[in-house]
Amino acid sequence: MECFIELWSARQVWKQLSHEERKAYLEQIGPHLENLIEKGVEIVGWGVNDEATTHRANFDFYAVWKFPTLEMKKEFEALVMEAGWYNYFHQENASGKLTTPDEIIGKLIVI
Template sequence: MITYIELWKAKQAWIDLSKEERGNYLAALAPAIQQLLESGVQIVSWGNNEASTFSKAEYDYFAVWTFPEIGSVKNFESMVEGAGWYNYFHQVNAMGNAISPQEVMAAMINL
């Protein structure tokens, strides 16, 4: 199981769109998201990055997904890029296999 985390914030190009244009763009993404879910991808959480978060990352929104295998991740990344998402949003991603806290700590110790 692969965990994938996205953090994003709007670029000026997004802000410059009308509300109707923003809504139309996001509505056009719905079928692609549905296809992902039907292929075994899961949405763990989407949300707003709360201003009161300690040591807050400078991004406004987040999404946490799980993917069954790397091929579905690569398909997702291609879909996001192909949809022109990065024209409208500054985004950073994190991805990795879900492992135990002990395994992460061991990796930290063994740097």
């Protein structure tokens, strides 16, 4: 199982679009996301990055996804690129195979 975490904020070019243009852009992405969900991709959650978060990342929104396979995660990443998402949003991502706290603690000890 792969985990993918997105952190993003709107670029000025997005803010300059009308509400109708924003809605039309987002609506064209929807069917692609629904297709991935039908294949077993899970949206763990989307949210607004709380201003009161300790050591807050400088992004306004986040999303957490689970992908059954690495190939599906790559399909999602390609979809995001093809949709031109990064033209409208400044975004940074984190991803990797889901594992256990004990495994990560072990890795922290040996680094």
